[in-house]
Structures are given as C-alpha cells and as structure tokens.
Amino acid sequence: MPRKANCWEFTKCGREPGGVNAEEFGVCLTSIHTQFNGINGGKNGGRVCWAISGTLCNGNIQGSMEEKQRYCMACSFYKKLLEEVKVEVSVCSL
Numbered sequence: 640m641p642r643k644a645n646c647w648e649f650t651k652c653g654r655e656p657g658g659v660n661a662e663e664f665g666v667c668l669t670s671i672h673t674q675f676n677g678i679n680g681g682k683n684g685g686r687v688c689w690a691i692s693g694t695l696c697n698g699n700i701q702g703s704m705e706e707k708q709r710y711c712m713a714c715s716f717y718k719k720l721l722e723e724v725k726v727e728v729s730v731c732s733l
Contacts, residue, residue: 643723645670645685649716654695668694679720689717 647653647670653660654667668691672684679686688694689711694701696714701707711717 643680643686645681645683646688646716647685649719650696652695664695679724686720689714 645655647655647658647667652658652667654664655661655670656666658666658670669684669688670682672691675684675687675691676682678684681687684691688696689707690704692702692704692707694707696710699710701710
C-alpha cells in the first residue's frame with residue numbers, strides 16, 4: 640500500500656521539523672503531536688490536522704475547534720482525506 644501524504648506534505652507549507660518555513664513561522668503542531676501517530680495512516684497529527692487546535696493554515700491561526708471546523712470543511716486536504724477514507728471503507732465492505 641502506498642504511503643499516505645500528511646497535511647504538510649500535501650500543502651507544502653514547510654512547517655514540519657526541518658521544513659523550509661519552520662524557523663520563520665515555527666513548527667506546526669500537527670507534525671509533532673505524537674499521540675496521533677498512525678491515525679488515518681499519517682505521521683503524528685499529519686492526517687488528523689482538523690482535530691488539533693492552534694494550527695496555522697494558509698497564514699491564519701486556527702483557534703477553537705468550532706472556528707477550525709468551518710475552515711477545515713473547505714480544505715482540499717480534508718476533502719481528499721475524506722475521499723480516501725470512503726474508498727477504504729467501501730473496499731473493506733466487499
């Protein structure tokens with residue numbers, strides 16, 4: 640099975656540890672939240688980014704979960720992940 644992209648890889652934000660924007664903007668919380676490692680096939684919080692408050696998306700700090708959910712529902716990475724999960728669920732149902 641091919642490795643699944645994490646949000647920072649998909650968006651190319653460069654805020655993962657050692658990323659091109661990590662020093663200037665800081666390391667994104669999704670890339671270091673080890674408690675989420677492996678969920679949805681991602682590294683740390685890389686495939687559950689919508690569940691981690693305080694992330695920086697498209698230059699905007701996402702605060703509370705309520706604020707974040709509105710933004711994440713329109714995110715192309717979130718939509719891609721939902722499609723991947725639908726495919727996995729339908730394959731498992733066969």
